[in-house]
Amino acid sequence: MARYRLHSLYQRMGLIGAPGTVTAQGMPSPLSVLLRFVASRLRRGKSVAPNDFSTRVMRLAAELEIDVPEPMTLVGGELRWHSTGVQCQAGDRVMLLACGRLYLSRALDVGLGPNSALWYRFGEGKVQKALSEATILTADCDGELQLIAVAPGDFATTTGDIDEVAQPPLPLTGTMAVIPVPALADAELLARARQSAPELFADVAEAQPLPEGWKDLWRMGQGRIFSTNGCGEISCRICGDVGIVQYPIDLPLDDALTLNWAWMAESLPSDLPENIQATHDYLSIAVEFDNGLDLTYMWSTELAEGTIFQCPLPWWDQRETHWVLRNDHEKLGHWLQERRSLLADYRRAIGGEPPERVVAVWLIANSVFQRGEGRCRYRDIGFDNADGHHPVWTVAQGAAESAS
Known part of the structure; x- marks a missing residue:
């Protein structure tokens, strides 16, 4: 009873989510972790966005003699799409410039930048996420460019609808200044702009193809977190962003099914228990699994190996269970081979009636809260069962096509 009351208290404080079916053992108190987190943020220097962003963009536009729309201000917590007036046809490209941050806590400097909270769509097309403060967008259909500033996971549909009752959005404050500039998608004009205002274009980003067969989880948006390195590996690098990529699988969940992979974590995005x-x-x-749940094997900076706990985030707390597989910092930078019996792990970590099938493998990286850098590499991902080995592609699309 006392444990239940503590869990309810921590939920009301917004520290953790709903309890899982298996009680977590040996974890530090959520309150003690919070106090350590607060202490670390109070020592942190505050990042201040330039307040003359719009002025500099307008000055640059005048110098290059190009037209730009009026600057837009997107407000955290304003859950509506904004028209830009920029009409596009499928295939058109637009430079989207942005500055600012939306905060979960301004005092503790917990906030989301454009690469995690600025979203766009063309007409009635699919919602997509900006990649940096200077992102080149490509229209996926005819229509007007529209913008919104919300947290990853706040959308209820792939076209950007928000259901505040079924899925309450995260409470965000703060603003982002945003200016779409179609002309700067031109390579020659962009080169001139970079010479004139390098601070605006220090990190120009454009979506790149994922490895063959992989796709972004639309709720988290596209990103630049996962890429291939030409050696049959998927590389992950994250800093102040979040991303999930998925590879579809259709295999029966039975005693023979194992997930096998090798990974080399080089740095972890958190210095505190997760x-x-x-x-x-x-x-x-x-x-x-085919019941909508997922089981994720993670590196931890402090949590003991073998620790199992429910995801602390809203919405995900109903779906995701974490299993700490590695925490030894001396093994960072070393390749580690893993093999997991999925049905046995499901029974231990989640419990209840097991699902019938495994439907996907995911790679997950999150760094939105503390904005630390995480780096990891994956290879030799695959499944084994009574029918043999079922490999998962970890090579670039072009390489996969040429190999076939």
Whole structure:
């Protein structure tokens, strides 16, 4: 009873989510982790966005003699799409410039930048996420460019609808200044702009193809977190962003099914235990089952190996269970081979009636809360069962096509 009351208290404080079916053992108190987190943020220097962003963009536009729309201000918590007046046809490209941050806590400097909270769509097309403060967008259909500033996971549909009752959005404050500039998608004009205002274009980003067969989880948006390195590996690098990529699988969940992979974590995005919302920055590989649940095997900076706990984040607390597989910092930078019996792990970590099938493998990286850097590499991902080996592609699309 006392444990239940503490869990309810921590939920009301916004530290953790709903309890899982298996009680977590040996974890630090969520309150103690919170106090350590607060202490670390109070020592942190505050990042201040330039307040003359719009002025500099307008000055640059005048110098290059190009037209730009009026600057837009997107406000945290304003859950509506904004028209830009920029009409596009499928295939058109637009430079989207942005500055600012939306905060979960301004005092503790917990906030989301454009690469995690600025979203766009063309007409009635699919919602997509900006990649940096200077992102080149490509229209996926005809229509007007529209913008919104919300947290990853706040959308209820792939076209950007928000259901505030079924899925309450995260409470965000703060603003982002945003200016779409179609002309700057031109390579020659962009080169001139970079010479004139290099601070605006220090990190120009454009979506790149994922390895063959992989796709972004639309709720988290596209990103630049995962890429291939030409050696049959998927590389992950994250800093102040969140991303999940998925590879579809259709295999029966039985005693013979194992997930096998090798990974080399080089740095972890959190210096604190990852069991509360404010510190839930981590790297992992996961399997999704046909009942909508997923089990994710993670590296932890402090939580003991073998620790199992429910995701502390809203919405995810109903779906995701974490299993700490590695925490030895001396093994960072070394390749580690893993093999997991999925049905046995499901029974131990989640319990209840097991699902019938495994439907996907995921790679997950999160660093939105503390904005630390995480780096990891994956290779030799695959499944084994009574029918043999079922490999998962970890090579670039072009390489996969040429190999076939």
